[in-house]
Amino acid sequence: xxxxxxxRRLALLNAIEHEGRAEVNSVLGKIISxxxxxxxxxxxxxxxIRDIVDAVNNTTVQDQRHLIGDHQAVEKLxxxxxxxxxxxxxxxxxxxxxxxxxxxxxEPSKYPHLGHAKSALINFEYAKKYRxxxxxxxxxxxxxxxxxxxxxAIISGLKWLGIKWDSLxxxxxxxxxxxKAIEKLMKNGNAxxxxxxxxxxxxxRSDGEACAHREHSVEKNTELWGKMLKGMxxxxxxxxxxxDMASPNTTLRDPSIARIIEVSHPRTRKRYRVWxxxxxxxxxxxxxxKVTHRVRTKEFELRKELQDRIMRMLGLRPPQITEIGRFQVxxxxxxxxxxxxxxxxxxxxGWDDPRLTTLIALRRRGFTPEAIRxxxxxxGVTKTESVYEWQVVEAFNRKAVDPVAxxxxxxxxxxxxKIDGLPKMKSIGVQTRPGSKKKKRLIPIRSDSVYIDKExxxxxxxxxxxxxxxxxxxxxxxxxYVTNQILHETQKIHWVGEPNVGIRVVMPxxxxxxxxxxxxxxxxxxxxxxQLYRIGFCxxxxxxxxxxxxxxxx
Numbered sequence: 001x002x003x004x005x006x007x008r009r010l011a012l013l014n015a016i017e018h019e020g021r022a023e024v025n026s027v028l029g030k031i032i033s034x035x036x037x038x039x040x041x042x043x044x045x046x047x048x049i050r051d052i053v054d055a056v057n058n059t060t061v062q063d064q065r066h067l068i069g070d071h072q073a074v075e076k077l078x079x080x081x082x083x084x085x086x087x088x089x090x091x092x093x094x095x096x097x098x099x100x101x102x103x104x105x106x107e108p109s110k111y112p113h114l115g116h117a118k119s120a121l122i123n124f125e126y127a128k129k130y131r132x133x134x135x136x137x138x139x140x141x142x143x144x145x146x147x148x149x150x151x152x153a154i155i156s157g158l159k160w161l162g163i164k165w166d167s168l169x170x171x172x173x174x175x176x177x178x179x180k181a182i183e184k185l186m187k188n189g190n191a192x193x194x195x196x197x198x199x200x201x202x203x204x205r206s207d208g209e210a211c212a213h214r215e216h217s218v219e220k221n222t223e224l225w226g227k228m229l230k231g232m233x234x235x236x237x238x239x240x241x242x243x244d245m246a247s248p249n250t251t252l253r254d255p256s257i258a259r260i261i262e263v264s265h266p267r268t269r270k271r272y273r274v275w276x277x278x279x280x281x282x283x284x285x286x287x288x289x290k291v292t293h294r295v296r297t298k299e300f301e302l303r304k305e306l307q308d309r310i311m312r313m314l315g316l317r318p319p320q321i322t323e324i325g326r327f328q329v330x331x332x333x334x335x336x337x338x339x340x341x342x343x344x345x346x347x348x349x350g351w352d353d354p355r356l357t358t359l360i361a362l363r364r365r366g367f368t369p370e371a372i373r374x375x376x377x378x379x380g381v382t383k384t385e386s387v388y389e390w391q392v393v394e395a396f397n398r399k400a401v402d403p404v405a406x407x408x409x410x411x412x413x414x415x416x417x418k419i420d421g422l423p424k425m426k427s428i429g430v431q432t433r434p435g436s437k438k439k440k441r442l443i444p445i446r447s448d449s450v451y452i453d454k455e456x457x458x459x460x461x462x463x464x465x466x467x468x469x470x471x472x473x474x475x476x477x478x479x480x481y482v483t484n485q486i487l488h489e490t491q492k493i494h495w496v497g498e499p500n501v502g503i504r505v506v507m508p509x510x511x512x513x514x515x516x517x518x519x520x521x522x523x524x525x526x527x528x529x530x531q532l533y534r535i536g537f538c539x540x541x542x543x544x545x546x547x548x549x550x551x552x553x554x
Contacts, residue, residue, distance in 0.1 A: 007031065007049055011056045012068040018434065020061040020488060022053045025554045026402070029395025036378055042389050060488045089125055090381055092293050093320055100132030103291045104158075104165075105282055108138050108266075109145035110336030111351040111358045112157040114393075115297070115326060118376040122295045122324075124163045125377070135289050137169035139282060141275045143265040145336075151266070153351070157359035161369045169289060171281050172267045178276045179229075181284060181314055182239055182258055186221045190313050191257065193224035194240045201238070205253045210245045214254065228274050234260040239274075243309065251306040255279060283307040287316025298323035298383055327379050327386040329393060332357045354508050354550065365508070366529050366539030366552035371397035390508075394553035401529050401537050401552070406432045408524075409443070409468075410503050410532040410549075411496045412515035414451035419473050421481035422448040430469050443497065443518050445470075450495045451516050453534075466490040468533060494533040502546035505538065508553075521547050 010030050015022035027049050032039055056064065092100065102123040106116055120136075127134035136158065140146045158165075185191035194201065194213045204211055216224070228237050239258040247253055257280040264270050276284075286294070286307075301323050308318040333339060334357060342348040352360045362372065375396040379386060407430075429440035450467065460475040466486045467473060474480045486492070496516045503517040517532075524530065524547060528540045538549035 004048065004052065008052050008056070009068060011049070011052050012064050015056050015064050016061065016068070020057070020064065021492065022056050023554065024050050024053050025391060025394065026398060027053060028391060029398045032392055032395050033399060039388065039392060042391060089122070089129060092126060092130070092322065095130050095293060097130050098132065099292065100127060100130035101135065101290055101292045102127045102132065103135040103137055103286065103289060103294060105137045105139045105285065106154050107142065107145070108140050108147065108150035108154060109142070110150055110339065111153040111360055113334050113359065114329065114357045114372070114376065115334060117157070117161060117359060117372065118327070118379065119296060120158055120163055121161065121373060121376050122381060126293065126295065133166040134164070135167050135169060135291065136165035137285055137289065138171060139278070139285070140170060140172045140265070140267065141277070141281045143261050143263040143275070146266050148266045153360065160359065160363060161373060169285065170267065171276070171285060172265060174285070174288070175268070175272045178258070178280070178284065179274070183225070185241070185313060186225065187218060189218070189242070191221070191239055191241050192216050193221050193228065193237050195224070195237050197235065201256070205245070205250060208245050208253060210254065214242055228260055232260060234262045236260065241310070249302060249305055251303050252309070255306060279303060279306050280310060283310040284314065284316065286319050287311050287314065291319045293320045293322070295322045295324060295381065297326045299326065322381065323383060324381055325383045325385040327388060329357050329388050329390060349510065353510060354506060355510050364539065364541065365550045366401070366537055367393070367397045368400045371400040397552060398537070405529045405531045405537055407531050407533055408518055408521055409494055409496050410515060410517040410521070410535060411451050411453055411494060412505060412513045412535065413454045414496065414515050415454045415457050416449055416451050417457065417479045418449045419471070419479050419481050420448070422471065423481070423484065428469055441520055443520070444499065446498050450497045451500070452493055452495050456493045460491060460493070464490045466492045467495045468492050470495065494535070504546060504548045506541070506548070506550045508551060517547060
């Protein structure tokens with residue numbers, strides 16, 4: 001009962017804030033914002049919230065204010081001054097103010113998504129927390145997948161989120177230094193050139209069996225290394241560390257640290273043909289950049305021992321690593337290979353397809369950087385793997401856009417009705433946004449015909465319906481005007497009169513729906529976030545002969 005009373009209170013406040021109509025998703029968002037531990041209960045909570053919201057919406061605004069009984073809460077709500085919520089971060093082991101250096105090292109092989117954004121944001125926030133430095137570096141050692149488009153997308157996405165770096169680094173700028181390090185490892189007997197093919201190496205590592213090339217002399221390794229640099233075919237040889245083929249940690253079983261790739265690189269073109277692999281690449285950059293702390297997903301946990309070993313071999317100091325669990329939004333595709341394949345096959349319209357969690361897709365749909373940051377920080381710095389419903393991400397964005405989004409009338413799947421007896425009028429005044437100091441805008445009324453939602457027309461047949469701000473009408477075979485008052489006991493519906501403008505709405509499932517909108521929508525600006533009454537929040541994508549909107553959420 002206590003839980004239901006809590007939800008009822010939030011539903012009443014939400015209704016009072018929005019002209020007597022509470023919304024399930026808004027109430028859910030408030031609940032999750034105040035009680036992050038309830039996230040796993042979302043499916044259980046939605047039916048309860050829906051029942052309570054329906055009951056609240058069947059009362060008048062006056063009754064809602066009476067039922068809540070907390071006049072201070074109502075006044076605070078109606079004159080609220082939302083402030084950005086600050087999330088705390090757990091302390092970093094061994095961190096000293098002014099001396100912390102963190103880094104985010106993306107591979108430029110795809111557009112950044114929410115997972116990348118969290119890693120970048122957490123490392124950036126830790127650098128700020130300790131008044132240290134944050135390094136953005138591109139680990140671009142695979143010319144097969146690196147593209148200038150992806151470098152640009154990562155930089156643009158992080159800037160959009162408000163992430164700033166103290167230095168920008170590229171692995172591809174350090175290739176001569178890598179070559180010197182590899183030669184040092186071979187000279188010290190810590191590395192050798194292996195002539196086995198990749199399948200053989202994979203099998204021997206799995207079986208814990210060393211290859212004969214492990215016994216090459218320094219001179220032989222030097223000779224083969226020279227051939228790798230000058231003309232040996234790709235796949236002809238790799239450089240491997242000689243560590244421990246019997247180690248239970250398979251990453252230590254003579255891992256490869258450099259290979260031949262004969263593909264033009266977007267930054268260095270064909271200047272280099274031998275490239276370091278991930279473990280060598282990331283370890284040495286951590287050392288050269290003097291990174292003290294890194295927060296990364298725990299998929300790399302087994303590699304830490306290898307990377308620490310590499311750094312010590314080269315006289316570098318390993319950073320303090322904090323592993324965190326990966327998270328994903330339910331049913332979202334994040335693998336670059338899958339997205340690239342989907343784009344090629346026509347399954348996705350591009351990296352900004354509304355079904356994706358790439359930053360460019362979220363931005364185009366109307367998610368704000370403030371909301372994304374708040375959501376990512378709320379997921380915490382723990383090793384727990386998490387799967388979030390879209391509703392959770394939407395709840396954070398709703399909190400950000402609801403106070404600032406102007407409201408407009410738009411109808412998708414419209415049907416035209418004539419309201420018999422509707423008094424003649426030139427226009428009606430409508431407040432652009434609840435609580436806004438903006439003057440009311442005028443919606444012209446040129447005829448007694450309006451467009452309403454096809455489903456409303458079907459469901460309300462024979463009943464009275466309140467056309468918001470216009471009138472109450474009886475929705476019989478002949479639609480008849482009843483009164484110019486909006487009767488609270490009737491179902492409120494949205495509408496669009498004449499004249500109007502055509503609208504196209506790109507939905508989260510990738511489909512496009514068409515309809516009509518009030519003429520004031522012609523004056524909207526691209527990137528503006530608006531709310532269509534009873535439909536949801538959208539971002540304005542294009543304004544011309546018709547208005548194109550990308551749907552964000554209810």
